[in-house]
Amino acid sequence: MSLREDAWTDLARRLADRLEADGALHTPAWKSAVAATPRHELVPTFYRQTPEHYEWESVDTATPEGLDAAYSPTTLVTSLDERDHPLSSSTKPDLIVSMLELLDVHDQHRVLAVGTGSGYTTALLCHRLGDRNVCSVDIDPALVEAARDRLASIGHHPTLACRDGADGLPEHAPYDRIIATCSVPRVPWPWADQLAAGSTVLVNVMPAAINAGGLALLHHSGDRLEGRFAGQWASFMGMRSADSTAPTEHRPPDTGNSRSRTTATPPTPWWDNTVVWLLAQFHGLPAGVTIGMRLDPDTAQPAAATMTAPDGSAADITLTASGDGRHEVTETGPTPLWEPVEHAHRTWLTHGKPEWPRLGITATAHHQWLWMDHPDSAVHWPL
Template identity: 55%
Template sequence: MSTGETGWTSHAERLADLLRQRGDLLSPEWHRAVSAVPRHLLVPTAFEQSGTGEWTEFATAGSLERVYSPETLITVLSDGGPHRTPISSSTKPDLMVRMLETLDVRDGQRVLEIGTGTGYNAALLAYRLGDDNVFSVDVGADLIELAQARLSAAGFFPTLRASDGADGLPEFAPYDRIIATCSVPAVPWAWADQLAEGGTVLVDLKRAISAGNLVHLRRTGDRLAGRFTARWAAFMAMRHAEATPQASQAARASGDEQVRATATPGKPWNDVPIVWFLAQLRLPPGTTFGYDLDPDTLHPTFTTVSAPDGSWARVNLADSTVTEAGETGVWEAVEWAHDQWSAAGKPKWERLGLTVSPNGTHRLWLDQPDSSTHWDLPDVPAAR
């Protein structure tokens, strides 16, 4: 194995020790993997953003402390001129190992990874399970070629393919585990078809930005069922080969429309991801939320919710006053979601579970799959 830098192993071992001390890494197998995989070879360059929003590329060769730290490294930006946005990254190692621990792989098992990215996670899996048991797909052929070359230089040879992740990789199925390092609005049933009976899938289910969490599902017969993880996590959305550019921000309703101002009893929906997740049951697809910043201090002053038809709601963070306009009852959906969450006892993520059926139905439930407290998620395309 070529290292390209001297002294990297001590940095990798310190990272593994840190992750163990923090409770992210539990097993000696993953400690050995983190200590042995040269992240700097797989992420030779990355981007950092300045306070003014400008992106600058830097070489990681001279920043081993940074590369071997619990930090996400942005590796690919969109072709958006001055408004470029991240579309691929090397995920935070602490999140990565928590997911690998949750995946609960055993010797000899076969794993499919959705979202190759830099190949770092594929390398960890290959070190733990062997090259022949690791398969990984990503939509970008150029990204796959880069990852393949860097993995080979580091001494790892898992099977990589350029393919739409929503289709899985049926050529080598069945798999004992599927892990997705991207978010999806619905779990593709193609993944269930490629799982062995009793196999599991770990994926970030996001109905909208920040509206969801990791869920660990086991295949039993014609169902996928399981619980959300206790700790919240977020990944970039899955990309598709034929994806079309989308507007980065929903239009605002015109000034001619009636503006309604109401007082809300301080419901902290923006601090409770589950409320925002439940709100997606009532909000139209494509609804986004964000913040308005004070131009002088750059501190958030309003939380905003914007629907694709131009309807919007703004919550004053100082006094919780809500102002809204447009035909869609944006704030009404948020209030409904908060009431649902409160009536259920204000559960945390680990009390919530999900069942996915072959027809695409996604049912969210409280405590048990047959619970009387449940919600059916509106249909959204799982792929493309």
């Protein structure tokens, strides 16, 4: 179904107004990019989960409902693997414009966008900088080809390539800015060699656990990339390699050896205190931990936060505290999962409850570390 031009232009303009009113967008150049970009053309269909059974269903953005979603600050899942895990999505426009503003792009800058996905971020960059200054890579060839065709259909012809974004795109370097919309456990060092003097990288660094990371704004100076985390938090899907698309296998829960105790640490750091959740990874939280909720069988309301590790270990922390302010913790399996979070919470309290901008990253050719307050701080952890 083709759409009348004024139907989407009106919606795109309203989206730009909404992002501005919500405080996500402050600059006229990005506002006009949002207002001029037909997101529904770049995302002709997306997947959403049904409320009853969390099954994925596809939605066409030519339908009124799909069109509304395309022009709302919502992430739209655009590709699923054979196990129904999302492989790609069109990032929510409010987050993308906040990131583009943080990136501090200037006229004539050359930008590499890692994680082309639907091409929406690339389209905004093309509008702002012109096609010849924009390059983008994605590891998925089908996504790159689809984005190439759709971007061309709306008049953009950036340089696109199917690559592992960890390698950058050296043949079109140097870049003044690199923005990645997939997360990385460490900053890919090949990027440093592809950056012009005085350039900047914006990337979601997430060492090992889901949601446990932030947006690092790193400046290239001398032999290093260095900078702080932004106040704006984000959690992108992880950067995958061409041969590792499968998520980590989890052993069945180890139900023996159940240990119960209480904790004063609030139970959902992955939502309520993402700095503590990041720090937990440096206090012994194993890689590949997944998080969830246990529902109360009577009310069907969330009763406990849950964590599971690939080795079958699990933790269950009640959401409601008892009269003394403590939550019940039940752990099973060989690895204590809640202890690293408690330890990280104590570290966070000891250092005056730091927010994201007190933390930063330094990356050199051989070492990367996360620090608190300044790069030479005694409070630091190797990445």
